[in-house]
Amino acid sequence: MLMQDTGVYGLAAAKTYLEINPSADIIVLDGAKSIGGVWAAERLYPGLRSNNLLGTYEYSDFPMDEASFGVKPGHHIPGEVIHKYLNAYATKFNIARKVRLQSKVYVVQQDDNAGWILEVATQAGESSSDISKLHAKRLIVATGLASEPLRVSLPGMDDFGAPIFHSREFRAHSDMLKEAKVVTVLGGHKSAWDAAYEFAANGVQVEWVIRESGHGPIWSAPSHVTPLKMWLEKLIFTRLLTWFSPCIFANSYVRRFLHGTFVGRFFVDTFWKILESDLVQLNGYDEHPETKKLKPWNAAFWIGNGLSILNFPTSIFDMVKKGQIHVHVRDIVRLSEKHVHLSNGEILPSDAIICASGWKPQPSIEFLPTTLNARLGLPHTSDQKNDLAVAADRDILGRYPRLRNQPVLNPKYKPLTGDAEAQASINEPFRLYRFMVSPDPDFLKLHNIGFAGMIWTLSQTVCAQMQSLWLTAYLDGKLKIDQAPDQVLWEATLFSQFQKWRHPTGYGNMVPDLVFETLPYFDFIMDDLGLQVHRKKTTFAELFEGYGPEDYREIVKEWKEKNVYSSINIDYTH
Template identity: 30%
Template sequence: MEQYDVVVVGAGVCGLSAAHTFLTIDPDLSLLVVDPKSTIGGVWSKEQLYPGLRTNSVQGYFEFSDYPVLAADVGVKRRAHISGNQMHAYLENFAKHFDLNRHIRLCTEIIRAREDGAENGDAGWTLDCESSNPGDGESMSTIRCKKLFKGPVVHTFDLGRAAPGIVDDENVKNVVVIGGAKSAHDAVYIFASAGKHVDWILPSRGAVPMAKPSSKLGSWTIFVEAVLMFRPITWLGPAPWSVGDGFGWIRRFLHGTSLGNRLVKGYWETTGGQALQESGIMDNQKAQVLLPRDTPMFYGTQVSALNYDTNFYDLLNENKVSVATGKIDYIDGSRIHMDSGDVLNTDAIILATGYNHSTGIPLEPASKNLSRGCPIDLSEHQDNIYPDLDAKSDRQIVSQFPLMLHAPSKPERTPSLTPWRLWRFLAPPSQINNSAKGRNLVFLNAVASFQTVIKCEVTSLWAYAYLHDRLAIPTPTESDARREISLWTRFGKFRAALGMQGKQADLLLDGLPYYDLLLRDLGLRSWRKGWGWIGEVFWGAYSAQDYRGIVGEWMAMQKGLGGKEKTL
């Protein structure tokens, strides 16, 4: 049996970031990265790339702080979106540059993880692995649909593998796309641009808001990513984890007073309207059906960018795309019957219906998953910890953030599964009072954020410090941690009511204060612009380069404190 100090599950951005961070701090660490795919990259792996795939963020906001994408020689231009092929090449170059490949094992799937030794406080994991055949897996929604429909049924997760075959198949003339998020837009664009007719089935609330990647303010170009990471703008996004960011009085005014609430509401309505106007959707009569019915305030990372080569909405004017709203009544052969009575004839179905927020790997014993903070199936287990805490949290949230009372009502996502309930959105609450030897589990991908790479870098460093019991803050009791977890989770149910609904962290304007908090946990500067509050207010938006050197800063601080790094 092979033994390792650390196993990182997944060779995507977060997995590579974690491996790089851990090995930078401790080069002698015995570390393995496993991934079921045949190439690195996670969602940017070779097998998941499809025509036209690009990052939503532009250069400068989707890159590692110590490995700029412009220096990686993959053809990216300054302040341009990064194509799927460029992103994959960038991650391959990153792994090569930092000598990570010898730690990565591809085509390897963990089928079971069993915790051992927890009773004596020195717990580890036994992982059962097997060789994987990438592309074999199918989502349950895909499997159910295939039982009813005789043509190709593809979830957008598998679009990279399936899209070329559908595009090239002359027998596929009509394609149905189901869903309203960014992946649905991508699928519609791919097939309509390839000459297929697309019937697009939208939820009743319309599509998610889609903005132009940038807009003009005089002679200045303003990027969406910069707005989301400009500190004064983040004050307009309520977040319980913003406490301690140094601007509490402004936040209390904006979110705790009637005048402040009017300003916040006006900001979201105004900027949402401006974004729609600039996107071109308002000038296109046939695109009006796509208009979101709600303010963007209650979306999360589903808000996205129109990063296409041509005008997306022209596809509707050219009658290449027809839009239907409502629910599917039933599927019969090659026909989809809508509850409106309409019947859609199609040769292929594309499901852009989101994903399950489960752990993905069976963790044993399963009886510990609730205390670990993992989603549990309520049809099989009972949540006997959080119902009372959640009721108290709801009262606190609407008292502290009255605008949350206006959150739209939407059917619950995967109601049979409880949310992720992790301390700081990262750590199992049942382990935080253990010594370093008893801390053996961190989830880095339970946080969705626009700033994927920044998030991965900050959370990876936090994870190392936490697992080694080297955070700079006192460890809360498990009961205090659960109260915080409940508050943060329930806040997400209101704040991202049209997004992940608190099932996992879903950060829009709340990303920067979250990274601030983790940096303070580490004992590092969260104000990184220089010149105190003046720099934070006037020195522009945060980008990857503002976080450059945080690992070295933390290592130097540990050395100054007399800390001795140790393996797990």
């Protein structure tokens, strides 16, 4: 078994597979210098904190206790603590010795024995690499969706004469926190907020540029919201409240009433108006002309994992009001020596530009031949009309009429980079069955490859464990998929098309983007595995208490006790 990446999903996949198959020969590859994926030491930029408060960003079988990791209840988790935690997890469960760091997979091809050939570049020195090939009978790709940066291309970059770097390289340029007098931050997503805050907190003047031809600023929420001051992370995983979001894989009577009837939609719209109004009031967007520039351009109902938590020690909005951070909703037309020229004629002096330009939402490796992308269910460009997607759209909009009234996206929008233009040309998003495996009949018979973490959720650790257990059962041939091949393809298409309609201002047009839909997805996975779906002790708790890692603490043990491997066969042809 070969796995790629030591992030949250890669470590969970390795641990789960080893727990169920203790004699398995596993290799975990990672191109980074240290374990952790996005939490690797070399990617921990100054001031980085998790959106999560203590207790929600941990594996269910390895609690992040205060005594070991030093984080107090009610506090956000520093990036270096998550790095320490993931290393401790890898050590405790004997994964660390199976990891090969600085080993980046560039190309994957099928071999003649129903396995995989991987071309791997291993860092041999400061400027050289050893290229080798590895053969794997089974492969889990767990590179996630924040591996390959979308690079910015701006006129005059060669003339700027000062650092221009992606937020991924913030740590490598952390000296600018002391050396710079003024910096430009480009982007409206969380990493832009982080960079703007950190520079301003260190006394550096920040010129924050949010493109008028972009998607605008994200929704940023306090950790507790609504007039009842509910913990946002728990609110999203409270079963009663998940009913207020349409969800294609949770078609209960209550949800059909709420989203399929006029009266039900009135209650749904009221819920979202209260939630959004509370966020606007708590953040004080409309109280100052500068903070108003940070008010999101689309309603909260439509946003996916672009939602962020205000995890800063002090108020970033106060920094904006005081002028420590100047917000410019303009385009950058060109650069000159240490100056940024905006579309309104304004010229900003700058000692550095930090580009929070996002990520390529697809695996960071090349599958050959390129026709494999379509067969595997990976994003690609097709010149064929997808009639199944058209049928899925009709089904989705028939069930959820509210989704017909899509938000009006920015008519001025244009991709910022050549990479972004190439991404925009991709018209087939992820089409993975259960968001994890290829729906192609041949691969369903081979069950030799799976994808972990090709999904955005607000509960990455629990999702990682869920997907790892499902993939282990699938790759071992112990998970029965009793749909016919055409039904598997239909379901993969239906679920991916739903994401496009549900979160058009988030990542839904390309990848699964789950917020209030996350708990129903977990239910779906648990049901596939034959495990208990509703895990609270009482009906009241099931409806009104938020789910968390603690509710899934024994799922691997439950699976092992329920399944005697030698007595179960998989039927991929039914």
